[in-house]
Structures are given as structure tokens and as C-alpha cells.
Amino acid sequence: MFVHSNLKFLRGKMGLTQAELAEQVNLNRSTVNNYENRLADPPLDIVVRFADYFGIALDSMLRIDLSSLTSGRLKSVMDGTDAFVKGRNLRVVATTVGDDNIDNIELVEAKAQAGYLSGFADPEYIEQLPIFRLPFLNPGRKYRTFQIVGDSMLPIPPGSWITAEYLDDWTTIKNGTAAVVLTLDDGLTFKIVENMIEQMGMLRLSSLNPIYKPYAVRVTNVREIWQFSLFISPFLPSGNIEHDQLLFALRDLQTEVKELKRRLPQ
Template sequence: MYFGSNIKLLRKRRKRSQEDVAQAVNIKRSSLSGYELGTSEPNFETLLAFSEYFKISTDKLLKLDLNRVSEMYMSQLEKGFDIDITGSKLRVLATTVNSENEENIELVPVKAKAGYTTGFSDPDFIKVLPTFQLPFLTKNRKYRTFQISGDSMPPVSDKSWVTGEFVQNWELIKNGYPYIVVTQDDGVVFKVVYNQMHKNQTLLLCSTNPEYKPYEIHVNEVVEMWKFVNYISSEMPEPNLSRDHLGNSVMELQKELIEIKNTLRDKQ
């Protein structure tokens, strides 16, 4: 548990004395000293008071070593952007079931994608989407199918239907794996994702088409994550191993360049 070292760090970053913070959370200064030294622990009411004072969740105050996170991550926390990436707070997911009470796979066509970013949690919006079943998928998991547009993710072609599995815990995002990312500003995008949330609270989104440059989005912009499962297309992809290999190499180089830029930025 990192509570003592965390509140000491946060207090010093705010340039507050132990007396200042003790008065703010309505405890004795000696009690705060004990917490910071690790010789005593707060009760639940006091823990909530610290969480409210620093604007950081109790879970992070207890379990995340803030002395080891990046400066950018700390800055975001101190500005009040304490994002739940673990899924410990239930993400609201509107869904539908068939006559046998089995989860449907809802279809989100291109025409519905624009409305999905605002209607994704609205049961009335979700229930009018077309539905179907894929019997070969694992039971007791939630799937949704999105129609993608554009040529940024070959061999998945324009107007293909991409099925994803709902990701509750964003810490489980697998680097270099394709995901359907639902964002507030860009809508529904299908990209290869690299998880940078513990470093600077961002995701790096890459295309398999090297003509499209990778870009970062802040986790604040993300509303849903769906892990790629399969896709359905009316087009047969053309085999071109050399092109695919080159595309992957370019994507890796672009990713490494962004990571180098982030490292240099953090050191400034």
C-alpha cells in the first residue's frame, strides 16, 4: 500500500505543511505524520477526506505508487483528470438480448456511426440497431460489429464489418493489437493500439497502411474499447507479403519516433 508516500508526495508538490493538510481534512497533525511514516493507517472516512482534498481516487491513493509515474501523468491527476482505466467503476454498456435471453451482436453501420458516440449508452438508440448471432464466438462475452470506412487498415477493406469484444479493463489493452476505439471527437476508429496510459495517459493509434501517420489520443477522449475478433468483407485481400512486411516496419519506426519525442518532452 502506497498511501503514506503518496500523500506526502502530493502534499509537497502543493507546497503545503503537515499542519495545512491536517486542518483541511480535519485530523491532527500527529495523525498525518503517522500516515506519512507508515506507522498508522487512516479509517475509511479519513481516506475519503484525503481523496476529496487531492481530487484523486482512493484506489490510486492506496494502490498506485505515484513516485514512479511520469510527470505528465502526475500533472493530469493534479488537474483532476483521474481516469478509471481499470474498469473498477462500471462502464455503462447498453445491450440487447434475443428471445432466449442470449446477448445479441449489434451492427453499427456507417450511417449509424456518427450517432453512436452520443447514443452508445442509450438503450433506445442501441435497441434499433440490427442484430445477429455468431455461434462460434465464446459465450458470456459481449460483442459488437462496426462497419469501417477508408483504406487505413489493410487487409481489412473499406465497408468491411469488424467485430470486437468489449474491453472493461483498459489496462488489458494488448500492444500492437487492433481495436475498435470509440472516441468523443473522432467517432469510431479501427486502429492498431499501443497502451501509453501509465506513461502519459494516452493511446497511440497506428494504421497498417504506412501512408497514414500514427497519432495519440488522450484517454479522456475514449468512451469505449472493443478488441478485434474477426471481420467480414466482400473483397478478397490480395497476397503481398513484402508490402505487408514493409508496412509493419514503417509502422514500428513511426511508433518509435513518437515514443522518442515523448521521452524528450518529459525530460524538458
């Protein structure tokens, strides 16, 4: 573990004395000194307190020698991006398992999505969800099924069931991947993902329906990503998407004409 050396390194990085750090985390200066000089091992709740204060992932505080990192890598670790997006922030997906020790597929209905944001990491909440199996999916991977609402992903009909595979390392997402994304602001959303993590620490989310404009979310605002595997629907995909595209193009043209008129001399 690197917690002792990391504590000293981070304190120095922030220009704090041992007494100042001790005051911030409600400890004695001598206690901080003992931790930094390996005279004592901090219990886990104290390590969590230090990690929260420095704004760093607990896993990074314990396992990574922060003093050995480049400035760029250190920045990504200190803002939580590196550890979180690679699934090393002690992030474990809650799941249910059958008698054969194989993961079930939990089903998240539209009416249950409001509670999913607060319950996704709670095993008791996940145990209350309906479960089923699809024999043609890889039993060694984790899947979940979500019911989508709205028309942003037409021609996939509203009310369809999206079965998706849990993604642990978000840096591996390929541009154009369809995925169910759980964010703190929007809850569950089904979108096409553009991976901008390395450049900007963000994901760009787009809809299949061109009426809806793309938008970006910071990965620190994301809690789960499930990569699209298949969808099930009692309805055939709509053939009206071409009409929607024309409507969207017409709206853009109207906006451009208004802007041109505004710029013309009166």
C-alpha cells in the same frame, strides 16, 4: 467507504480551508466539517460534486484510501487515468439481451457512426441498432460489429464489418492488438494499438496501410475499446498493398531529398 477521509485528504492536498472548499462547491462550512469528521454522510449527488471539483473518478472517491497511495499512483488516480482505464469509473457498456439472457451483437453501420459517440452509453440508442448472433463466439463475452470506412486498414477492404470484443481493462492491451477505438475527437476508428498507458497515459494508433502515419491519443480522450475478433466482407482483400508501400517509401525519399537540397550551400 473512504469518502470522509478522502475529502479531508484532498482538501489538505490542495491547501484549502473548509470554508474555501465549501464556497467552491456551494455548501456551508459546517456541512463540510460534518462530512470530514463522519458526523454526516454526504448524499451521492454531493459526492459527485466533490469528485468533479477535485477532478477525480467517483469510484476512486468512494472506494480507494487516497492517503495510502504512492505519489505516482495518486497522480494517476487524481488525473482519472487509473480508474478509467481499468474500467472502475462506473463505466458499464450498454447492451441488448435476447430471451435466452445472452447478449446480442449490435451492428453499427457506417451511417450510424456519427450518432454513436453521443449514444454509446444510452441503452435506448443501443436498442435501436440492428442485432444478430454468431454461434461460434463465446456467449459469455460482449461483442459488437462496426462497419469500417476508408482505406487506412488495407488490405481489409473498406466497408468490411469488424466484429470485436469489449475490453474493460485497457492496461491489459498487448502491443499490436487490432481494435475499434472510440475517442471524443475522432469517434470510431479501427487501428493497431500500442499500449503506452503506464509510461505516458496514451495509446499509439497505427494503420495497416503505411500511407497513414501513426498518432497518439490520451486515454482520458478514449471512451470505448473493442478488441478485434473477425471481419466479414463481400470483397477479397486487395493485393495492391505492396504498391502502396512503395508509393509511401517514394514519398519519404522525395521529402528527404528536398531536405538535403535545402541544407546544401547555395
